[in-house]
Amino acid sequence: MKSTEIYQMKRNLLTFLEKLTKGLSKPRKKFYSDILYGMSKAQNTLLSDIARALEEKIDLQYTIKRLSRNAAEENDLKQIHRNYLNTLKTSISDNPLVIVDESEIVKPYAEKMEDLALVRDASKNVLEKGYPTLNFSMATPKTKHPLPLYNHLYSSKEEDFQSQNIEIAKGFNTVHTFLGKKKATFVMDRGYDRNMIYEYVEELGHHFITRLNDNRYLLHKNRRIKVPDLANRRKGKINFKTEIQGEKYHLKVSHIKVELPVLQDTPLYMVVVYGYGAKPMKLLTNHSIKGKDDVLRILKSYITRWRIEELFRVQKEEFQLEKTRTMTLSSLRILYTILNCIIGHYSLAIEKNNYHTQIVLARARPSNKLKKIKFYLYRFIRGVSKILTFDTVGIRYFHRIEQRSNQLSLL
Known part of the structure; x- marks a missing residue:
């Protein structure tokens, strides 16, 4: 190993540390x-x-x-986080994709760690002792690698804990303040299919793309229709080939103009995607859709959401996060x-x-x-x-x- 490489690596880390x-x-x-x-x-x-x-x-x-x-x-952790965000400001593109998701640090054998609570272990789909984490990450413009923006570890047993919705609102507020006048597109999974979140993102003036739950009802032509029933009316006219987490898919995509009772003055669209699973994937967005290019842009943005799964894997496998004591x-x-x-x-x-x-x-x-x-x-x-x-x-x-x-x- 060349000594110049070691020196350059240490200098690079120390320069970042001085900013941090x-x-x-x-x-x-x-x-x-x-x-x-x-x-x-x-x-x-x-x-x-x-x-x-x-x-x-x-x-x-x-x-x-x-x-x-x-x-x-x-x-001084808040100061560290502010300093870190300052290092990212020159890397923000126009209308960045901000991926929102939650994860967990599972500690099934821990006994004396502070404020341990029950969390759902996503890998086993069981409840275990641990801590939930809330994650807002921006995708880099070219390589689509995750840039963590707001990553908060908390416990429902903490003295000042109020609710998960309030913790989520804190994340949106932090990212909104960081972005300044720029508009973002928040990309979210089914766990964020909540009226409160739609109202909050709309109030902040940003866009969203959210995967819908099958028990959700939408308004279409002044009729209240369940999401799966509405999706079955579109069989997919747009063909799209892609690769998701190493697997290749041949997808068929359509879109439908819909409304939400809580956002009746906001035009919304449901994008229906066939070919990813046994049932069609349904996405809700407040982006304007005028044709094929817009539909595919929504789908590609949602596919980018899987990058945050890579972030969680990096945390837990490359840095052994769950072994921390x-x-x-x-x-x-x-x-x-x-x-x-x-x-x-x-x-x-x-x-x-x-x-x-x-x-x-x-x-x-x-x-x-x-x-x-x-x-x-x-x-x-x-x-x-x-x-x-x-x-x-x-x-x-x-x-x-x-x-x-x-x-x-x-x-």
């Missing part, structure tokens, strides 16, 4: 630099593995205790926030696709060729870890040393 920790005290900056560097090198969110990655010449237990003690303080919810939130900041930083690097990006991708040494890959995040994460594995001094001696003046002031 702007306005924080020096001790907190050092703590976050340890977490950011250690997590990138260890490819893990376990404090013990992060501590080992720092290569400190002291007893490992002292390093773990220091990190654990500092991780219990989350007062902390005694406080504050510690877990800090690790979760920094993890998403790292993923966002990597996604931007992939989008830029400069010489440094190609070096990192090449260092992952996978069996398949770059040309065959459409989602590079897994490889980039492994490439960074591979480069930093050869670093034996850690981040401690890489910080900029503040030079003090030797001149004596004359009184």
Whole structure:
């Protein structure tokens, strides 16, 4: 491994860290630099593995205790998040796609972790102990990699918890403020087929594309009709071939003008998609549809939603998020926030696709060729870890040393 590659990788992370920790005290900056560097090198969110990655010449237990003690303080986490969003502002395209979905951190064997609640384990479809997470991620314009915008870990047992709808509203507010005057298209799955969300997105002045539940009723030609019955009236006139999560599909698509009782003054369209599953997929949008191109644009936007599933897989498989053990919810939130900041930083690097990006991708040494890959995040994460594995001094001696003046002031 070339020493210049290690230096460039550390310099890249430290430059990002300086932006991320702007306005924080020096001790907190050092703590976050340890977490950011250690997590990138260890490819893990376990404090013990992060501590080992720092290569400190002291007893490992002292390093773990220091990190654990500092991780219990989350007062500056909002500042970290604001600073992170500032690093993304130049990457916002016009009418960006913002993918909204929830996930979970399952801890079935945990006993003493703070405010453990019951969550639905999506992989097994059972209730387990853990924490729900709410995720708003923007798709990068060219490569469609996920840029986390608002990723909040919470518990229904927290003292100040009110409801899931309020937590969702906080996410919409954060993204709305971040976007400024730009309009976004929020892409959502069936769990967000709620009147409250439609009203809220419309009130904020944005667009939405949501997969409909079959128990939903819509208004069509002044008649109240159930979604499946309405969908069966269209058999699909538009042919569209695509690939979703590695599988190829030959889809047939149609659209119908509809209304929602809660948004009677808003023109809406239901897009019906045949060929994805046994039953047709139904999408609701407040985008204007005037022809074939508009219909396919809606469908392509929804297909992009599967990118957030890749984000969850990266969190849990590449960084072992569900193996993280902390005694406080504050510690877990800090690790979760920094993890998403790292993923966002990597996604931007992939989008830029400069010489440094190609070096990192090449260092992952996978069996398949770059040309065959459409989602590079897994490889980039492994490439960074591979480069930093050869670093034996850690981040401690890489910080900029503040030079003090030797001149004596004359009184």
